[in-house]
Amino acid sequence: MHGHNDRELIQGSAAPEIANSSEGTPKDHVMSEIHLGCPPKFSGSFISHFAFSLPRDAEYIGSKNEYQAFDNSNQNQEVSLDDDGDLALPRRSKYSKDKLVVAIQHNITSSIPSVGLQVWRAELVLSDFVLHKMFTTSEFDGIVAVELGAGTGLVGMLLARVAKTVFLTDHGVEILENCARNVHLNSVMLPSKTLVYVRELDWKASWPPNQSNSTSSHSYGWNLSEIEELERASLLVAADVIYSDDLTDALFTTLERLMSHGLNKVLYLALEKRYNFSLDDLDVVANGYSCFRSYVRDETEHHELLQNGMECAFVGSRIDLTEIPQYANNYDRGQDLELWEIRRRELRYCG
Numbered sequence: 001m002h003g004h005n006d007r008e009l010i011q012g013s014a015a016p017e018i019a020n021s022s023e024g025t026p027k028d029h030v031m032s033e034i035h036l037g038c039p040p041k042f043s044g045s046f047i048s049h050f051a052f053s054l055p056r057d058a059e060y061i062g063s064k065n066e067y068q069a070f071d072n073s074n075q076n077q078e079v080s081l082d083d084d085g086d087l088a089l090p091r092r093s094k095y096s097k098d099k100l101v102v103a104i105q106h107n108i109t110s111s112i113p114s115v116g117l118q119v120w121r122a123e124l125v126l127s128d129f130v131l132h133k134m135f136t137t138s139e140f141d142g143i144v145a146v147e148l149g150a151g152t153g154l155v156g157m158l159l160a161r162v163a164k165t166v167f168l169t170d171h172g173v174e175i176l177e178n179c180a181r182n183v184h185l186n187s188v189m190l191p192s193k194t195l196v197y198v199r200e201l202d203w204k205a206s207w208p209p210n211q212s213n214s215t216s217s218h219s220y221g222w223n224l225s226e227i228e229e230l231e232r233a234s235l236l237v238a239a240d241v242i243y244s245d246d247l248t249d250a251l252f253t254t255l256e257r258l259m260s261h262g263l264n265k266v267l268y269l270a271l272e273k274r275y276n277f278s279l280d281d282l283d284v285v286a287n288g289y290s291c292f293r294s295y296v297r298d299e300t301e302h303h304e305l306l307q308n309g310m311e312c313a314f315v316g317s318r319i320d321l322t323e324i325p326q327y328a329n330n331y332d333r334g335q336d337l338e339l340w341e342i343r344r345r346e347l348r349y350c351g
């Protein structure tokens with residue numbers, strides 16, 4: 001097992017859609033900025049400990065659950081013998097009142113289809129937001145939540161501290177296995193009464209999602225009651241899932257299915273605008289962003305009125321990130337991260 005610490009997040013630069021090879025990184029690989037405690041030039045999977053500072057009164061606000069953190073910094077060490085030849089057990093949960101630590105197995109680089117093995121900055125912004133809601137309101141208490149494109153599952157696991165049921169969803173066995181491993185690594189911090197499912201939800205596949213049966217090649221399929229519960233989820237979260245237009249189209253098709261039934265469903269979506277030079281536009285453009293905006297009407301904008309019409313649309317507003325404290329230790333939010341609150345609304349127009 002490799003050494004680690006939870007003191008620093010090492011910054012860099014990345015874009016899931018661009019082969020961003022740095023020294024020692026395979027050409028077709030991309031790299032996120034989040035290399036917490038990882039030795040330089042390390043590639044492959046690594047267990048980091050993400051520390052979140054807790055507000056002083058976190059234990060008393062918002063939820064019935066205590067926000068006690070645990071120090072699992074020795075959890076991943078191999079079992080060893082002490083000088084007398086006795087088994088030296090890793091130090092067990094030392095409770096600290098001012099931080100919450102989540103163990104995450106993640107890759108430092110990956111191929112583009114495996115970007116979900118890495119942690120991306122938008123996941124940390126969304127983590128900050130979710131924690132802020134949990135510390136200041138009881139909105140997420142006892143709810144059914146789903147994380148789409150969950151990757152390592154960090155945000156979903158934070159939600160599981162207060163929710164009733166959380167579905168951590170993604171696409172591809174390798175990513176789902178890594179996510180399930182993270183749930184296992186953090187089982188100490190997850191309340192036993194919360195149901196946490198790691199499930200395959202491929203936005204490009206037909207609906208309903210694959211059901212588990214004896215012929216399944218993996219155990220991330222759904223059963224009928226889980227699908228029903230997924231459709232009832234009132235909270236949807238997603239981070240860094242806007243980077244290619246065909247994926248954005250598929251994502252919004254899935255969102256339409258998940259958000260069309262039932263009132264008061266909300267999606268919090270964190271994204272990173274990444275700029276590239278486009279030959280079509282002969283300009284520097286944010287790939288994927290305009291496609292995303294074509295699906296989401298700005299709540300604050302005045303829209304052209306149809307004659308006596310009605311339509312369903314995604315309506316969103318940007319959340320001011322300066323209002324959201326940074327609980328995740330030592331990462332740089334930069335200028336290009338956005339967080340959106342999005343609902344599906346019936347818009348009625350009269351001429």
Ligand SMILES: C[S@@+](CC[C@H](N)C(=O)[O-])C[C@H]1O[C@@H](n2cnc3c(N)ncnc32)[C@H](O)[C@@H]1O
Binds near residue numbers: 118150170172239247
């Ligand atoms: C850039 S990663 C973000 C991962 C994680 N949310 C984070 O920010 O750290 C994009 C995620 O979208 C997932 N994804 C890509 N295509 C998908 C599809 N067709 N259906 C579901 N998830 C998909 C990837 O597997 C990956 O986990």
